[in-house]
Amino acid sequence: MIGFWFRGLFRDKSRFIFPFTVVAVGVALVISLVGFMEGVFMGMIDMTASFDSGHLRLVNRLYYEEEHLRPMDRALTNQREIRDWLTKHSAPNMDWSPRIRWAAILDVPDEQGETRSQTPVVGMAMDLKSPRSNEIRRLRLKSSLIAGTFPKGSNEMLMGIQLAEVLDVAVGESVTLIGQSFDGGLVTDNYQIAGLVRFGVAAMDKKMVLIDLADAQNTFYMENMVTDWLGYFPPSAGFDYYEEVKKSMNTKLADWVRASPQDWAGDDFPIVLSIRDQQNFGAIMDKFWIVKKFVVGIFIFLMILVLWNAGILNGIHRYGEMGLRLAFGESHWKLIFNLAIEGLITGIFGAAAGAVFGMGFTLFLQEVGINMGDNFAQSGVMINDVVRARLTAGAVVQGIVPGVFASVAGTLVASLAIFKRSEANLFRELEAG
């Protein structure tokens, strides 16, 4: 029987094309919009995690509480023991990256050794030289390097491209780093610019310098010490899992602190933070999910509204058919069921077409992106200048499921008018019509 009605459905353009188009457009818009929102937001999360917060971060609580002052004397010593502990007590397949966050003044001397240019910079030290290090891949430095090479020898640095322009320096030139040692003393050290990097984040391009971890430990007198351990999960892990592992690690940390390595200060107390705990990301994430649900919800509501009206118009257009079907002995329930199936099939076809368009457009935005560098230049937001959509299975599901649901719901709501009418009334309208 269903096949018989579908023949009619596909032949009658007025009852197929419009709902099909509404669902297709709605689904395409939801997929594109969710894909774009997730792309922008997840891009920001990835960038923040890669450079700054990790998915998890082990840090001395005393350092974290005064992080803005870069209190290097609160860094954690016993690098090897900490790595062993992290490997043993975190999740399998997690990659832990030791970092030193630092801040300094870069001074560029002229031929006479006088200051030619000078500016404060923020820096990050990480393992850039060891072959087993994942940092270059994680920070996508290969594609970001626009001049020079990665540091190979000692005291070489990578510099943000805009910072190099401000300082008027090029690859191969030397700069003097003037900073603060682990114990608060003044340190100066010369570095050679090995490469220039376009991070793609305006704030970093203007202020960021990367040096190798071993060089930083040497410069800042921090042998066997780092300020942070950033932990990275495989891409398949979700935010809930981050929290689960964090909780478990913090419980185990309390035991470890009671029998801490002997070089730790008495008040050293490492803590594990997730990305949600840092820079208010938790609240931002929560709001983002709410906004996303709200946007998807509005689209579903609008789709149902339009499809409901389309269903009513369609119902009026098909009163004759409905009256006839009831007169010929199709029960109300069967009629409504068949209409729901029609709505379902229209929804599935519309959603499939919408998914193809939506995925195509999202893929386009994922590959090409939108350059918003001018807007971000003054913002300091850690987000890539070229914002890209991200095509995820979640975005496709969030488009398709509501699209199909809206089609069925719209049809059913419109069918209520038929369901409430008696056969005789429909029959009279059939005769009048």
Add this chain to the structure above:
Amino acid sequence: MNETLITLERVSKVYRVGEENFTALNDVSMAVGEGAFMSFVGPSGSGKTTLLNLIGGLDRPTTGEVFFNGASLGNMGRSQLAAYRRENIGFIFQTFNLLPVYSVYENILFPLILNGRKESCVRERVESMVAKVGLTEHISKKPAQLSGGQCQRVAIARALVKDPLLILADEPTANLDSENSLQILELMRELNREYKAAVIFSTHDEKVTRYIRREVRLEDGKVSWDKRRDGAEIET
């Protein structure tokens, strides 16, 4: 003597129109035998269509009872009435009411599909029905490509294809010219003889009365005349 198919016992139907009550049928009683070929005749508002609706199980009487083969329609629920119509009743309408997106073949197939029959099992039956009403060469056409007379032939075939015991035809010739009307009436009489399905017309077309074997005249919701064509009055 044929067995009684339909019995109406003191049937009344009152509609509420605004603040007023309108009596469409008033204390109507009659019996209709199997294979009958009869009409309800009367002016507009006399209660013809209401009577057809009650017999067809599309509406319920305000008082009285309608019986089909001895079973009271009043005791049937909505789904039972749907099954009653699906299995026993064929409808023919003044405005044909063919499904515009379906072909002649598919329109005739439609009641069998509602009865849960598979198309492959009833294809021959539908095609022979198309042939019976003389539309074989138009079998793939849509209703919009047919004349009024041809549309009504499709409607007749659609009403008969499921072998109903009763066909209710509401003003079937009202939208047809004289020639087509006569052809349709001739066809219906032939099919009534062949298929033995009782046919009840509602009409005010005098031409119809020349073909039927029994005429029930309605005035203001009451039976004013119930006669066979041979002039014999029928007791109710």
